[in-house]
Amino acid sequence: MKINWFPGHMSKALNEMKRMLKIIDVVIYVLDSRAPISSVNPSLSKLSENKPVLYVFNKTDLADETKVREIAKNFKGEGYDYVCLNSTMSGAGKIIRQKIKILANAKIQKYLAKGVKTTVRALVVGVPNSGKSTLINNLCGKAKAVTGDKPGVTKQNLWLNLGDNIEICDTPGTLYPNLVDQEIALKLAFIGSIKDVIVDQVELAEALIEMLIKLYPDLMEKRYPSCETLDEIAKKRGYLTHGSEVDYERTAQAVIDDFRKGRIGKITLD
Ligand SMILES: Nc1nc2c(ncn2[C@@H]2O[C@H](COP(=O)(O)OP(=O)(O)OP(=O)(O)O)[C@@H](O)[C@H]2O)c(=O)[nH]1
Ligand SMILES: [Mg+2]
Numbered sequence: 122m123k124i125n126w127f128p129g130h131m132s133k134a135l136n137e138m139k140r141m142l143k144i145i146d147v148v149i150y151v152l153d154s155r156a157p158i159s160s161v162n163p164s165l166s167k168l169s170e171n172k173p174v175l176y177v178f179n180k181t182d183l184a185d186e187t188k189v190r191e192i193a194k195n196f197k198g199e200g201y202d203y204v205c206l207n208s209t210m211s212g213a214g215k216i217i218r219q220k221i222k223i224l225a226n227a228k229i230q231k232y233l234a235k236g237v238k239t240t241v242r243a244l245v246v247g248v249p250n251s252g253k254s255t256l257i258n259n260l261c262g263k264a265k266a267v268t269g270d271k272p273g274v275t276k277q278n279l280w281l282n283l284g285d286n287i288e289i290c291d292t293p294g295t296l297y298p299n300l301v302d303q304e305i306a307l308k309l310a311f312i313g314s315i316k317d318v319i320v321d322q323v324e325l326a327e328a329l330i331e332m333l334i335k336l337y338p339d340l341m342e343k344r345y346p347s348c349e350t351l352d353e354i355a356k357k358r359g360y361l362t363h364g365s366e367v368d369y370e371r372t373a374q375a376v377i378d379d380f381r382k383g384r385i386g387k388i389t390l391d
Contacts, residue, residue: 122324124306126315127298130276134293135164137278141290142168144242146225149217149289151177151247151256154184154205157192158391159308160248164297169246173224175217176203179252182210185389192391200224208252214260221287242288248314249273249294257281257291266291272314307332308390313381326373327351329380332390340386344379351376 148169152160157178176196178189189205196203202220206213222229225241232239245253249272257266260283267274272294279291294314300306307328310320327350333341334349348354355361355372362368379385 122321124303124310124315124320125300126319127296127300128273130273130293131295132298134278134295135168138168138244138246138292138295141244141278142172145172145244145290146228146241147221147243148172148174149177149221149243149245149256150174151179151245151251151253153248153251153312153314154178154181154189155312155388156308156390157189159305160251160312160314162248162295162297164295165246174201175220175224175243176201177208177217177247177256178203178205179208179256181205182207183383183387185387188389192389208256208259211259214256214262217256217260218283218285218287238286240286240288242290244290244292246292247294248296248309250313251294253294254291257289260289270313272316311377311380311390322373322377323351323369326376329376330354333380333385333388336390337386337388340388344385 150165150169176193178193181189193203193205202224204216204220206216221241221243228239229241245257247253254266254268254275258264258268261281265281266279275291275293277293280288281291282288296309296314306315307325309315310325311329330351345354345357348357351369351372352367354376355367355369358372358375360368360372360375380388
């Protein structure tokens with residue numbers, strides 16, 4: 122199985138983001154804490170290399186917090202910083218506002234010296250489904266951006282005024298033209314960043330089980346006692362077709378869904 126997903130709207134979105142860069146003061150880079158390193162997209166990193174960046178380790182409620190904090194520590198330095206949060210929690214936006222102001226402080230002070238209160242413009246980027254639109258709605262205090270439990274929901278840029286002299290732009294989730302590293306591709310597929318219809322769900326679930334048994338054996342044993350394969354999980358749960366054959370598709374969906382909903386536990390795969 123070779124996983125790659127780079128539809129036309131992503132290429133268009135990346136080009137548009139490049140064009141917009143000159144009016145952007147801060148990039149808000151939303152990562153999925155269940156696979157934070159894999160959700161660093163080289164195209165987006167290149168785009169933001171000369172801008173202050175706030176890395177948002179999102180979906181911490183579903184992730185292995187100790188591991189996330191360990192990884193996140195490396196995302197702080199001159200001109201860049203991070204926060205770990207759950208965008209569905211009310212109040213999570215407050216810390217983002219503060220960090221935007223700190224990262225854009227040079228511009229704010231420059232204008233203040235001339236007696237002008239300038240507007241700070243932030244661009245929210247990230248792989249599909251990482252929670253960009255949810256984060257923006259949290260910042261707005263209203264559901265202004267469309268969100269959804271699948272990748273590719275946002276199709277075009279959306280500028281919103283947050284008040285307090287901050288404007289923010291939601292963008293479509295983007296991947297990159299050639300997902301060479303198939304381990305990264307798998308992790309992106311596990312977290313729902315790659316459209317399910319283009320990935321064989323049975324192979325995906327088998328790969329997920331194999332990876333989780335290595336990394337989180339106790340959580341797997343708790344969720345699927347004495348099972349190490351899709352076959353065993355299917356039989357134990359009675360997921361069989363009418364002819365009493367194992368229903369691999371149904372079992373695969375159940376396992377992937379268990380992982381995505383956090384039912385196996387709080388997991389981070391890098
Ligand atoms: N548990 C949990 N779910 C979240 C969090 N943030 C977002 N979600 C959910 O993740 C899904 C995707 O959220 P969106 O905000 O639409 O993601 P997006 O990055 O805008 O996605 P695209 O527009 O497709 O790139 C939705 O079902 C959200 O409810 C979070 O911190 N924790
Ligand atoms: Mg979106």
